[in-house]
Amino acid sequence: MSGALAAPVEFGPEHMPLGTELVRVLTIGDVSRLKEVLSGEGRTQRADGHVAIKVNGTSSPGAGTGTGSLLGVTINGNTALHLVASRGHAELAAFVCESAPSLVAARNRGLDTPLLCAAKAGSRGVAACLLSRMRSAAGGADEAAALRARNRLGATALHEAVRLGRAGVVDLLMAEAPELASVATDDGVSPLYLAAETRSEQMVRLLLRPAADGTPSPASFAGRHGRTALHAAATFSKDMAQEILNWEPVGPTLLTRADSSGRTPLHFAILHGHLDVVELFLEVHTSIDQTRISDSHGSFPVHAAAIAGSTRILDELVKKCPDYYELVDDQGRNFLHCAVEHNQDRVVQHICQNDTFAMLLNATDYEGNTPLHLAVKYGFPRIVSTLLRNMSVEIGIANKDGLSVQDLANRAITPARWCYFLDTHFIVSNCLCWLGLGTCITPDRRLHPLHQQADPNPTEEGASDDEEHVMLRNGTIGSVLIATVAFAAAFTVPGGFVADDRPSAGTAILARRFAFRAFVVSSIMAFLCSIMATSFLIYGGARENPLSHRIWYKVLASRFMPLAVRCMIAAFAFGFHLVLGDANRGLIVFVYVASLAPLLFCFPDVWIPLQLGLARTVWRRAGWRGLVNIHRRPSSLIQLAQLFMASFLFQYLGGTLLVVLIAAAFAAAIALDISLPNY
Template structure:
């Protein structure tokens, strides 16, 4: 492509103009910088703004001095200027305030917001790069000032991930050291330099600048900070208040480059600073379910496969607890001996699998130590004991159906409790039922207190027992679990102590008495307001119009039964007011079924009465009859479940009551509870 001479002239002219504009812009920028520099020099040289030693602001000011300061809180105009990345505007505001209020420079920069933030904190939170550099140049000691949360400006910048600003300040910290020390700052250690102190500085949560970058997922910034901190390896061992080190946080964030660098330095300086403390990075890799991270850590620190947390749990314990199959297999493949390591409670990993209901992990762990009977915790409990305590039915069923594990079924712990005893103690009705149905379970075994499982249920069940406890007791009674006659003296004294107070029954008696009274009142009124009304003339005057209707007879009989049943209940409950606890129990056993009869017959009487008055409109009467019968069946079902003899030990009755029992367990949610504490 060729250009004519005229085109070349035009192009040359355009290029020249562009160059001139660029030069002009650059010159203007230089002029602005020079003007700004002169203004800053004037600010520093102004006697009104000087930084004499008498005006020095130290970090040990008392709270009283700060609160009594007239100009302690920020000037609003200067605050607004700090929120904008306008250096000239900030200098304008600074000059105006100093002239109007006649404040020295240190007094102005000492001003804080209600949260204790300085102007540097405010500018840093918005990443106003130029304003940050200006403030640091004028008041470098603000880099070490903390707000109410203990954050320095670097903490705020690192938390937000402002990498360029952070690194610009960090790499120039040495330049600010003299200014900072000359203005009253003193580090905690006489040998500590200002950059070293600032990088080690921890906020109220115990986080350093590096911690903040890692917690908030700023990988590039964290790596840059690590490159700076390799000269100060001690800072890499710092823990925050949650016990988390930089390596732990890098593991949680899955920052491979940071993890490798941290591991190298920890290995290099381990002889000088000792082992890494705090929460285990290996546990963190497992909790994040990152096999790749786990492999990196164990490749450089293979002995960390035995790293124990504050509860003495190894990485394998953690993986089993989470049900992390891939992690469990990886750890066992690395070192199978970890399957036989205990935590502080004496729990082996297989106990943890049992407590959490991870049957597939129990099978995996049994391949590495098949004689599970030898694996007992500090209480002498095997995996079936733990499953019974935690209420893990799937584990119990697996053990009961596995011939190699039959030796666990009747094992006793150090208190003499079998799995059945423990399932009873922790009120797991479905699990108790499963154990009692299995013929291999010995129902007659006693613990060290001489109690059978039924003795325990009757001793420890409360007066105001939950339905879950009642179902547990029912399962034991239905299975025919015996009682130890020799334990009756102890049981009797225990029960007598509970029977001293009738407070638990007062509300129950009063509630039943109120319901019975209401039923009697309603049915009495219904006896004189017959459905269809009365004959008002003739031979049958005063007689019910529907008297010869068959459904009317149902109404009369049901209403009569309901009224007399409720009256009988009310009279019976009056006897409960005498205060004798045994009499209260007898009256409750008598009143409850009768009140159920009264409610059921009253409902049927209502159904019959409504049907009578709508009988000429067949479809409506039939629809109402069907609807009423559905609800009546539901009512009777609840009544039957309440009084069905599910605790009967007769074999036929036990088979018949099994399904109602399972339904009640399901409906009441009694099979979802777990007593294992994480």
């Protein structure tokens, strides 16, 4: 046996290929068969029992058994030792190592050494054999290079064992070559970080296990983008984070280490919503320091908690930093601003209900925007409603540009938004109007001086016009289809007509049935509402009409279209009832229930008052005048009608009442069909 590791065998086209039979034998791991195969390939028996091989016509007594054939490679550059290591044949690996020691450091196309292959396969026996071969060599640079060899992924044998969860190999490598735990990949990922990132607590424990003499683990904690293993553990579990914190003396120091974006492990635990991990981090003596570390955008942990929407974590952080109101980001925003900006309504509600946070409600950022400004700007009606229900929130504050919340609401309304009454910006604007902060749908709202301060952007105007045109076209198509179906239903009534030779010829046969009458009323309502919606959409798209008129036409069309659809669904259910007859009562009940489902769930305006709490907000701020949208005496009946049609009661109560009436009619039809079949 040579005293040192032979020169590494690199893959190349000049190497001889491994024979087919030899590959098969190496794959199945048959040592005796391998010796038989090699015995027929030019071997001679020496007096001392070793086998000499003739390579290129010469005998190499020190080369070992079968060297000439074993130095071949497969098409992927795998040597005989690669094949054996990949399949976990420990006995055969020892034989090959003895026969061809140079193969221990050989690399294939992927730059994997046999040790890397053994680590991937999870073969502790093969890995132990290879390590023993490396240790038995003279050592030095060759041994270190072979042991620390990295493949094309930049991974060492320990990386691969950790990544694939090969606990036996990791345990062996940490016992025999713990220095591998300090080697990182090309992108800076250490085995410990990889273990935490793959959420393997077992691997973390193995990598952090101290040596037999009590020496701490030499593992590196480095990870991607400047993160540490504790950053990765904080996103997973408390137990893993505790393992790393127990790693003395390094573990506790990782709590205040920030990554390339300035975030500490506490930031990561908060953003992933792990309350138990946050509590663990805050129990240590550096808790106050952690809560005062901001990221590259100036966001503190309290900002992260608000963004993540966790009120419990937020309360824990506030306990550690009583001057939380002083913690603002690079834009001067406190955590209430951040909660509003990220639409975390639960956090906003929690803050509004807690008097401790009262000083945050009207705080302004560096642009002069309060949380209410941001909620209006981004169009979050639930948050606007929540903030306005707190009477401490002031609604008359202007920002740095002199804009009030109503000004921001006006700016957000584009022509296309008038086409859809469930648009969030539209709801926010109307909510402010119901509180008396402005006038709903005035002729010159879009001509407000604030809209003329900035130079118009032709590209944005063109995109808005295209969006408006598409919405008007789609709405017109839908309303025309409903009108067509409702019109046809008048002349193809269910049940047919009385024959000409009978009394009341030409009339509907089922005309006296309750379901038939309900069918007729629903069809008429669907037809009339759709016709009006069609007309208003056509008028609203005509540029010749004044802007104020076009806005009104669009708004009215957006009101009549849902009514037409609801009535059409009701007509379908009543018509189906008449067709099914008395023999299919189970199906009749199913039809009514199935038809009621879209009425409740496909028209959000039915639930908006309950979901957003608009009614409570308007009542608390403006009373009954806000609900009917009459804050001062109207100058004419026309103005009174306009104000009422833009009111909360008209916009949301009408649709809700219609659904209630339809549901009551469904229930009455079922009850009458059971109790009075002929009615």
